[in-house]
Amino acid sequence: MQTVDRLIKTFVPEHYQLSLSHDRIGRTFAGTVTIKGASVLGADKIVLHAKELAIQSVTFDGKQADFSLDDQQMTITHPDIAEGMHVVVIGFSGIITDGMHGLYPCYYEHDGIKKELLATQFESHHAREVFPCIDEPEAKASFDVTLSTEQGVVVLGNMPIKDQRVENELLVTTFDTTPRMSSYLLAWVVGELQKKSAKTKSGVEVNIYATPAQTPESLDFALDIATRGIEFFDEYFDVPYPLPKSDHVALPDFSSGSMENWGLITYREIALLTDPKTGSLQTRQQAALTITHELSHQWFGNLVTMKWWNDLWLNESFANMMEYVCVDALEPDWNIWLDQATYEVVQALRRDSLEGVQAIQTEVHHPDEISTIFDPSIVYAKGGRLLRMLQTYIGDKTLQAGLKIYFKKYAYQNTEANELWECLSEASGQDIGLLMNTWISQSGYPVLSVSEEGEQIHLSQEQFFIGPHAVSEKQWSIPLGASDKNIPRLLTEKTLTVERSSDLPLIINHDSTAHFITHYTPSLLAKLIGALATLSDIDRLKLLNEQALLAQASLISSAALVPLLGYYKDESVEAVWDIMLVALNELKKFVEDDPALEQKLRVYAGNLAQKQFDRLGWEAKPSEPESDTKLRSVVVGLMIYSEQPDVLAKAQALYDTIALEDMDPNIRNTIIATAVRYATDQKIIDDLLDAHQKTSSSELKEDIAAAITATKDPEVVERLLVILKDPTIVRPQDFMRWFIWLLRNRYSRVATWQWGRDNWHWMEETFGGDKSYDAFPRYVALCLMTPAQLEEYKAFFNPLRDQVALKRNIELGILELSSKIEHIARDDAAVRKALLEL
Numbered sequence: 001m002q003t004v005d006r007l008i009k010t011f012v013p014e015h016y017q018l019s020l021s022h023d024r025i026g027r028t029f030a031g032t033v034t035i036k037g038a039s040v041l042g043a044d045k046i047v048l049h050a051k052e053l054a055i056q057s058v059t060f061d062g063k064q065a066d067f068s069l070d071d072q073q074m075t076i077t078h079p080d081i082a083e084g085m086h087v088v089v090i091g092f093s094g095i096i097t098d099g100m101h102g103l104y105p106c107y108y109e110h111d112g113i114k115k116e117l118l119a120t121q122f123e124s125h126h127a128r129e130v131f132p133c134i135d136e137p138e139a140k141a142s143f144d145v146t147l148s149t150e151q152g153v154v155v156l157g158n159m160p161i162k163d164q165r166v167e168n169e170l171l172v173t174t175f176d177t178t179p180r181m182s183s184y185l186l187a188w189v190v191g192e193l194q195k196k197s198a199k200t201k202s203g204v205e206v207n208i209y210a211t212p213a214q215t216p217e218s219l220d221f222a223l224d225i226a227t228r229g230i231e232f233f234d235e236y237f238d239v240p241y242p243l244p245k246s247d248h249v250a251l252p253d254f255s256s257g258s259m260e261n262w263g264l265i266t267y268r269e270i271a272l273l274t275d276p277k278t279g280s281l282q283t284r285q286q287a288a289l290t291i292t293h294e295l296s297h298q299w300f301g302n303l304v305t306m307k308w309w310n311d312l313w314l315n316e317s318f319a320n321m322m323e324y325v326c327v328d329a330l331e332p333d334w335n336i337w338l339d340q341a342t343y344e345v346v347q348a349l350r351r352d353s354l355e356g357v358q359a360i361q362t363e364v365h366h367p368d369e370i371s372t373i374f375d376p377s378i379v380y381a382k383g384g385r386l387l388r389m390l391q392t393y394i395g396d397k398t399l400q401a402g403l404k405i406y407f408k409k410y411a412y413q414n415t416e417a418n419e420l421w422e423c424l425s426e427a428s429g430q431d432i433g434l435l436m437n438t439w440i441s442q443s444g445y446p447v448l449s450v451s452e453e454g455e456q457i458h459l460s461q462e463q464f465f466i467g468p469h470a471v472s473e474k475q476w477s478i479p480l481g482a483s484d485k486n487i488p489r490l491l492t493e494k495t496l497t498v499e500r501s502s503d504l505p506l507i508i509n510h511d512s513t514a515h516f517i518t519h520y521t522p523s524l525l526a527k528l529i530g531a532l533a534t535l536s537d538i539d540r541l542k543l544l545n546e547q548a549l550l551a552q553a554s555l556i557s558s559a560a561l562v563p564l565l566g567y568y569k570d571e572s573v574e575a576v577w578d579i580m581l582v583a584l585n586e587l588k589k590f591v592e593d594d595p596a597l598e599q600k601l602r603v604y605a606g607n608l609a610q611k612q613f614d615r616l617g618w619e620a621k622p623s624e625p626e627s628d629t630k631l632r633s634v635v636v637g638l639m640i641y642s643e644q645p646d647v648l649a650k651a652q653a654l655y656d657t658i659a660l661e662d663m664d665p666n667i668r669n670t671i672i673a674t675a676v677r678y679a680t681d682q683k684i685i686d687d688l689l690d691a692h693q694k695t696s697s698s699e700l701k702e703d704i705a706a707a708i709t710a711t712k713d714p715e716v717v718e719r720l721l722v723i724l725k726d727p728t729i730v731r732p733q734d735f736m737r738w739f740i741w742l743l744r745n746r747y748s749r750v751a752t753w754q755w756g757r758d759n760w761h762w763m764e765e766t767f768g769g770d771k772s773y774d775a776f777p778r779y780v781a782l783c784l785m786t787p788a789q790l791e792e793y794k795a796f797f798n799p800l801r802d803q804v805a806l807k808r809n810i811e812l813g814i815l816e817l818s819s820k821i822e823h824i825a826r827d828d829a830a831v832r833k834a835l836l837e838l
């Protein structure tokens, strides 16, 4: 790929004065930007980023200047341009479009009236769609922003309001000057908003905003977490929150989950708001993780920023770890590291096992490449896991000390990854770069084979793969986390033999803090299984997840999962049950086309869940631990999968007698989905679509969507496939979920896959500019199952490989799908036998 010039090499902005007037109804904006900055030696023109803007006027140091425009930038020429400080003034205008980037409208309805907000999304390189600027993270400058809008609205910017008045019937709002910051972190929101406020101990004002369509109570939880989150980071980083206020705004239309704009964090509604009545514990925990993730960016990412996008992984990996560190401190009862071990770790280990997946640190030549390289399972999940590995290895106090050095040294500046390693090396007295570089620069991870021979323990590492791959010579420095004290902390060789110090069951990678898996010999594994009840929660779930991965890689047979699951029947920890579901889902692949065999698996799943189901029942007890509330949703789901008639009847009765808004939100999606699956006519779909349109709770909306896409009725499937293209029902931000749910449902898979191919052009046109676009081939591959579908997948996607955004995910998709098909063929007979013998 061609490298794009970095504009900061010729012109370094210092200060922007931006005035922008919005015509929401006419869908246009117009403004003036005054940029003060320095031309470097030899520069004879000034080049700025500008995309889809019309330029009305340009002056250079007060004199009219010439300019030209191309796709991404504008070039200003004047005979007086030379090294030194200059002032450029540009008059420009542009169009407000629905793409959810740049400046865009968000739609909602309140009391039957259709309303709109205006919001911005500038990461990664969309500021240039709203005003001419040097739109690169390294081009830090201060900003004075003045916005003219309609009257009667709330206007929010990165900084507090300095002055607000009415001029020519427009509301004119001027904000305080920002500190030095990158253009991608600039933001504003305009519209009718309600708010709740609090102050941190150090006096920072925290505000939660939402449209008036939301219940006021749904802002309370976010306010509490955001306030305490800032107080936590103030202390943890030992550098005070850098701005006077911290706004958090829930937007009805939002492309990703949330965005860390400095002082003005934006979210999709479900990521911030949690109504105490209609919100589940799961959503509350997810919101806490999202809020604290974005808060950690206010320091790591915003105060200190990567020089270029190739180090964005560092921002995201760091925030991905810090969200768990912070939530664990704020809500210790949640045991949130268990969620990291199930959600993040499981996806990182799965994705990182494919040949051709990228390393965390990868070259990015142009921002358009970012979405293709920043795979969430790698950059967020794996990266967060690696930093957790580092935190465990050097200790939390040392990590904090190193971060303090880092923030003090680089505040308001830009860095590269090695500058963080240097600060951490200084704090720890160890060479952190040496430890981390093999993990950051190499894709994949090792499987550690562990065997015993008398008193000797043999360890050997090699790269772990699922699916076809070439021979790998890669090696890692592995923090072993072994229970036997004779085994060293770090394995730096390929193989190692040590004399064991005791006969106790040998645990490697205790609490799964390092990024590798262990393949024990059957005798070592048997000892661990015998001691299952004595292992930590994370060690129990790790053991099962590792066996599921080894099965997918053909290092053991999938049939071994059947008896192994039996040892977990007394399990009472929800996170471990999540991995039991992972293992059960592995087995589901083998039974889909065989009703008798599937019945065996259904009964088995019911038997596993029965004990906890008897304990927990359908209804939450007033003072039950929150872990039981979460476990109930898993166990009820499994009981419904078992298709026991009394269980199905009870679910139907709950659906028939309780209004959607009054259902226990923790099991609501399962109950609605059950009613949908076993319905005899389409009235339920009419009712649910109606409720979906009427509710302002994004969580209830999502539960309804998940339920109706679980239908078994081909006529409903046809109907839903038509709805997919109706943005008044399926919001563009939610399209991907609906599409994937329909693909995942075996009763709608074939029709949806055909629909996807027939409507690809529409999908490309609608989502092509979006970060999520590259995920389509990935999710399709995860949902398809058969050799014929693999051929269809290749026939359809291979010609699309010339699109940079899709290439990698198409190649990985083919690998993923073909290895799944091989795996099913290989283990089919053995799994069948194991299930029939139950």
Ligand SMILES: [Zn+2]
Pocket (backbone or CB within 6 Å): 260, 293, 294, 297, 315, 316, 319
């Ligand atoms: Zn982030």
